[in-house]
Amino acid sequence: MPQQLWDISPPIHDASPVFPGDTPYSQQWCATISPGCPVNVSAITLxxxxxxxxxxxxxxxxxxQTIGHVDLTPFIGPCRVIHAIGRGPLVTWEHIAHAVTDTLPARVLVRTYQAMPVDRWDPQLAAYEPATVERLAAMGVKLIGIDTASIDPADSKTLDSHQRIRHLDLRVLENLVLDEVPExxxxxxxxxxxxxxxxASPVRAVLRELPR
Known part of the structure; x- marks a missing residue:
C-alpha cells in the first residue's frame, strides 16, 4: 500500500496573510497563450x-548563513508532531512533555491551533518559550516547527527563541498547517x-507515513 501523505502547507495567493509590513504575494502575467505565444508565463513578488x-x-x-547555504539534512527525515492546542502565548515544556520520549526524533513540529488561520493575520499567535527550545536541543532535536507565523511572539523585539536557535544551530519551519495531523x-x-x-525560503512541506 502507498504511504499516506499530509500536505502541511497553506495555499498561497493574493490574500495570504503576512507579517504586518511584509511583502504580500502578488502575480502578474508576462505572457499568455495566444496565436503568437505558445505558453503562459507569470512573474511573482512575495x-x-x-x-x-x-x-x-x-x-x-x-x-x-543565507538559506541557499544551509545544510538540507534537518529538513528531511523522521519527525514528531506534538499537540499543544490553545496553550499560548508560549509553548512551555509542560505543554509538550506528554509526547516527549527517549527516542525523540531530530525534528519536532508543534500544533497550537485547533484550526490554523490561513486567511488572516493572528497578532496573538503562540510561540515557543526559549527554555523549551533549549530542552529540545539538549535531546538532539535539530529542527523545530510551529503552525504559527513565528517561534517568537508577534510583538517581540528581542526574538529570544530565534536567538536560541542561532546559538544552538537549529533550523526552523513556520506557518505549518497541522489541523489534520494526529500526534x-x-x-x-x-x-x-x-x-x-x-x-528565508518558501517550502512545500509534507509529512509521509512511516513504513510499517
Missing amino acids: SPHVGTHADAPLHYAPEG GDYELIALPLKLTSAD
Whole structure:
C-alpha cells in the first residue's frame, strides 16, 4: 500500500496573510497563450516568509548563513508532531512533555491551533518559550516547527527563541498547517529553495507515513 501523505502547507495567493509590513504575494502575467505565444508565463513578488517557510540564520543574525547555504539534512527525515492546542502565548515544556520520549526524533513540529488561520493575520499567535527550545536541543532535536507565523511572539523585539536557535544551530519551519495531523511520528520533507542571498525560503512541506 502507498504511504499516506499530509500536505502541511497553506495555499498561497493574493490574500495570504503576512507579517504586518511584509511583502504580500502578488502575480502578474508576462505572457499568455495566444496565436503568437505558445505558453503562459507569470512573474511573482512575495516575501520569502509567505506561507510555510524556512528561516535562514541571516534572518536573525547579520553574519548568518543565507538559506541557499544551509545544510538540507534537518529538513528531511523522521519527525514528531506534538499537540499543544490553545496553550499560548508560549509553548512551555509542560505543554509538550506528554509526547516527549527517549527516542525523540531530530525534528519536532508543534500544533497550537485547533484550526490554523490561513486567511488572516493572528497578532496573538503562540510561540515557543526559549527554555523549551533549549530542552529540545539538549535531546538532539535539530529542527523545530510551529503552525504559527513565528517561534517568537508577534510583538517581540528581542526574538529570544530565534536567538536560541542561532546559538544552538537549529533550523526552523513556520506557518505549518497541522489541523489534520494526529500526534505521532512521520517523515518530514520540507526542502527550501537554493536562494543564495535570501533570509528565508518558501517550502512545500509534507509529512509521509512511516513504513510499517
